[in-house]
Amino acid sequence: MCDVPQQEQIDLLGRPVQKLVELIKELETLGVEAKNLPLPKIVVVGDQSAGKSSLIEGLSGIKVPRSDGTCTRCPLQITLYSAPDDGTAWSCKVSLQQKFSFNPNIDATIQGRYGKWREDHTPTTIPFAVVDDREALAGVISRAQWATLNPGDNPVKYVNADMVESMPMKVEFSPNKVILDITAPGQPSLSFIDLPGVIRQMTTAKDKWLVNLVENFVTDHIKQDNSLILLARSMESDFANSSAAALIDQCDGALSRTVGCLTKPDRWPPGTKTQILQSVLHGDAFAVGHGYFVTKQPDQLQLNNDISSEESRSKEDEFFAQTPWSNELQIFQDRFGTFKLRDALSKKLTHQILITLPKITRTVDAHLLEIETELAGYPDPPENALGKVLEALNVFRASVERHVHGTHPYNEMRNTLKGLANTFERNLHKLRPGLIVATPEGHRQAVNIPTFSLLSDDEDPTGTPCPTVELAELAQGGKKRRGNFNTPALASTSKRIKPDNTTVSKNSSAGNTGKRTFRLLEMRETLGKLTASGVPGEVDPLAVDYLRKETVAGWEPPMLEFITDVKQEIQNILDQLLEEACSQWLNTAFFSEAKKIVKVYIANAMRCQLEYAKRALTLEQRKPFTLNTKGFKLEQDNELQILQEGRTTQRLVEKLDAADRAAGRIMVDQIERKKKAKSDLKARADLGDDPFDQEVRVMAKVRGYHNIALSRFLDHVVHGINNEVLHDLETNLIQQLKAGLEVETGEAHERSKELLAEDREREIHRKELQKERANFIEAQHKLARIGQIGEDV
Template sequence: MANPYIKLERPPTEHASRVFNDSATSDSCSYTTSDTSTMTAPSPAPGAFDMCNNHDHVSQPTQTNGTQLDLLGRRVQKLVQLIKDLEQLGVETRNLPLPKIVVVGDQSAGKSSLIEGISGIKVPRSDGTCTRCPLEITLYSSEQNTSWSCTVSLQQKFSFDTEASPDGRYGKWRENHTPVTIPFAIVNEKHELETVLSRAQCAILNPGDDPLKYVNASSGDVNDMPMLVEFSPNKVILNITAPDQPSLSFIDLPGVVRQMTTAKDKWLVNLVENFVTDHIKQGNSLILLARSMESDFANSSGAALIDQCEGALTRTVGCLTKPDRWPLGSRTQLIKNVLHGEAFAVGHGYFVTKQPNQLELNNNISAEDARQSENEFFAQAPWSTELQDFQDRFGTFKLRDTLSVKLTKQILVTLPKITRTVDAHLQEVETELSGYPDPPENALGKVLEALSTFRVAVEKHAQGAYPYNEMHNSLKGLANIFQSNLQKLRPGLIVATPEQFRQAIETPTFSLLSDDDAVGTPCPSIEPRFQKKRRAEFETPTTSTAKKIKSDNATPRTGSISIAKKKTFRLLEVRDTLSKLTASSVPGEVDPLAVDHLRKQTLVGWEQPMLEFVDSVHQEIQTTLDQLLEEACAQWLNTAFFTEARKLVKAFVANAMRNQLQYAKRALDLEQRKPLTLNTEGFKYHHDKELQILLEGRATQRLIERTEDADRAAGKIMVDQSERKKKAKADIKTKGELGLGDDPFAEEVKVMAKVRGYHNVALSRFLDVIVQGVQAEVLHELETNLLQQLKDGLEVETRDAQERCKELLAENCEREIRRKELQAEKTNFIEAQRKLAAIGQIGEDVGSQSDN
């Protein structure tokens, strides 16, 4: 048996002349065959099914050698094929269901036998397999002298997720956008089809397996194979070509399930019911309802579903099955009422068919003999006597031919709407697809062009010339903040004389109010001096900080930086340190190691602002480069090219700043390890300046203390101390020390001048080193090495660079999947447009015959 799918397009016989009347005002459509037999059925208004009354009349055409003449011909056959093609192209949506016939019935209603009778085939019956997935059968008419043939395909429109919750409308099944048709087998002998069909349904019921695994499986293997699912909404498709059969396509839906074997499969009950209901609701569908005459009509589950769907009854053709099991006598009147449309009425009335009984099936009765047996059955009473008025509705072929007529008419009236919907949807797809560009043919050139644009932009911003100075201004702002934070850590000195070195005089309690000035005079307490120590912390005013750049472009992108606490010395603390660390026994000698010890104490807090400066610079540079890369790759933001390039840039900047951080830490370590400077002039300048400030501050404080002591001895109370401070400062500047005598802490003041002077020199040097590292190393690295890093990382200079760049410029995973979906959908809908345009003339030809 050949496996590849072969599309059969054999021309049908044209031995019958046809008259088709389908105008909006006509009452019937007639098909006249060569033997003058005529079939008549009501004609619908355009865009709707023909909602005939229950007295519709269909006459049986003459049969020749047990086969039915092709009533509709080759043109109508192409209409049926068109609908199948459109469905496979994904044109069918919930908003536009394509015309079709859906077969509904209970599992015990003889639906499978009815399908066999209409199609002339045998379906699997073991273990109820035939009811577990929909079966779509399409009949085509071929040349008179050609043989019977059937192509079997699997249509996968739903995927099964074992991990999904079964609470959805279709349980664990998920509907895909476009159905996928998988060729399965070609069968040229009728007796082989039942076995092939069992294999196909077994493949459908084991989603995830390779369907071809089941093609050549033996019958025993198929019966023994476990089924992953009890039911699948995916279809087995049969395209049957045979001489002298009408063009017809219908879907056999599984019978409605009321309970499952195991509790874990209870979700399948709702799944099957929802699946059948969704097909019934499709407004363009014709419903064939099978009802067993051996059962109570009122208990039909399939009929109940149809009745619950608004408008579905008017689209329903009824078929009474198993008439050989119908109790004669008392129920004859009920059947008359049903056929007259007075009981259990449906829009298109009822037909009655008789299929082979179990004995005939066991004897492998042929399709031709089955139809002959059916004719003989309806030639008997009461069908030929009491019910003879309904003879035109007795027989499988009469039902089949009527369904073919009605389906064809519905296709014709639906074509304009299908065409409009396809055109509109194609335009929507093309609009959306415009946002998903294809990778360019010259992918390498596009990548190199974007990288070159990025390199030029980086160079301009690294150099900082206007108007590309935003990053430079931000870095300068960060450097100014860094400088300010370091200056706030300049060591302080409390210049107040320790209490034990001042004359203790018992005086009444008094209060002094003070305002802090630049020299840091302490606020005297209202308590006696022996109850609370008073301190005057001396600090020089910080040097003027660079003003913040007002331009928004120059504003650093970091917030305020937390500052470590500065070191503040006391005079006695300085004296004790000098005493402990000076080895000389000569009075007045100061060991340089002691001074260096004090200097190193003032540098302890530099690490925190240094780390925050480096981190802020890192953020600023990274933000700028991200922006420049985004601008250079604006057309490729949703591609791997941009994603990978951004990662490479981030890694490059991180590495450069990591090196810079190590460089900064080494510079700080050198500063804290050993005080050293060869900047003699700079150190002398800062030392002399600090010495002058400290001496003046110390003298002012001593004068204030002497005045306080004198007033206290005289019992005076000074309420406003600010005046005293101002007067003391003025006197020191104009009159000198005014007989204060030698300062017992003069040596300590001189040492602190050396400490503060060196701190100024070291701060300036450290600041320059750290900021220069950013300018001279990091920005230089961006200019010289970043581009090559990108080329190496993106592999755009390799032998396969062109293919590599095509991969890079492809959309990201989700967008690429969507782009391909849209492309496939566009291709399908363009093909649908072509088929609709090609079929247009056929439809006009069929419809124009109404004018004849």
């Protein structure tokens, strides 16, 4: 056995000893132990049914809950304090220490030593209850343990719960502690941890990981160099089969730090020779570093009769006054009894604390220096962090206002948006309905004109143009009607004809998806199907409206393209302005979060504009409508002039080409022929009535309305961008930023410091280091104040 020098000089009831015990507990709370410095403690281990719970009751003078084994489902840390001699009554403060977090989604079979539990660096202590009635403590402990066995629940839920054992239990075991601080007169200062009993199997396969959890948890505690181990071994069991003892034996150096306690001596098998026990107490068999003590706790009958702590110790004294304890084993009398074990543990723990204090002090000083060095790389945000944030936001606001107003030289965004609007207008104009003014095939044959099909708007079959309306517009002096229109070029005379009898598809013109190009005969057939009147020459207005709706069906793609491009352009400009305003803080959460807020704001604003544009498009596509009588008539008359001019020119070209073929003459250059057809007024007058004049007039109505609707739709969409989105950027964006960044709350100053850190992870780590530094400075102060205790004891 290992004797400790000067132990007998230690005043077990003295205040210096109590302060040493308090110090170690406070250092643990401050997270000192997390820095690979196990603090001195006593850990109580034993197999299930080794009498460990009864031993804990004897040492602490309390009763622990015994229903359904809950007292072994989580560690119980008990600290005994000696009350001053001023009449202070017994009391116990119960709290919960949370050092481990539980994740039920982790696969416990492959994850770590503690399965679904993860250790945090600094423990959190939560007050649970203060108990003044010793008899009521067992129920409070049970409720505290149930709160611990339901991680994630609010502990308050369990403080006053009735029948807690009937409530659900999320986990079978928890490495988090229930802490009891017991103050009572006449008891030595002592602190120990009751660990869950070592188990070998669980009821269900899914809980097998708990066997490893408990074993690893116990092993990790007994491995700690500064800990004393109290091993409970039942005298009714075979010593050689103790799982807890086997764990101690497997850890280097643990056996020398172990105090053995033989329990249940009343159940020592009859006939067992006293010599066996003597060899154990002498240290010749199953030896442990600090030898064995023997204690006798109440049996089940006595427990059922609610035997008091005082009666238990009296019965224990009576037991050891019997044979063989009082005669054959008399030389070991100083090791028989719970109080003798308790006093010895207090002396040994105090000695262990004293010899460890210098190392603890050196470790705290060294780690504090490491923290200070690391914190030097995490400079504090500027003192006036909130002022810096608001200053940058004001710079951004002013820049946005200048670009919204668009005054030179801040007109980049306005000019770009204007260009996108012009592109949108051109794309819509490309979708204006076209009309192939060439005479249909069957009607040509009547005048000996070969049949052909138009392969595309640019092709020039048989050397004779068959223009769409865009080509017909060139009849007016070769000029385009509108500056923004993309008019297909005149067909090249090098193009080849491709005889075919197929009709032109809806989207065959100019490669524009959604564009409708009509043939004269197609127009006639459509009007015939949709007109109910039997009077020749009559056209049903419903037929005209049908054609009008057909021509606006393809407006959605250019609209979506415009909305998307505008959104991206505004986003790019604002990103640039924000980057300029936050140029000093580009690597901070301030810039990254502000950028996200701006992006979301623009996305929401443009989503509203998209809905607005879709509604306008739906109105245009549902039913033709306009009150702009004068504008509509002007557009319709202009379109009719263009169509009739193009149709007349085309008819004359066809007539001249037919005459050349009939006479066997060589075909002339088509461009020259078209010029001649435009200028030969007499030949044009001799053409007579156009058999497709009605179709031409209907197309003029369709195109005239299309121009009116296009202009109205264009204004709707573009106007919404200019008068809503840009206006909101100027008036509401900055407020949205302040709200999103939380710089107008009561915590604005702290929030601004967090925002101006280089990044959120660094700021979080900086705060953790600051908290750790504060804890270790406090630990340093506590160690300095305790410095004289070693001399006192």
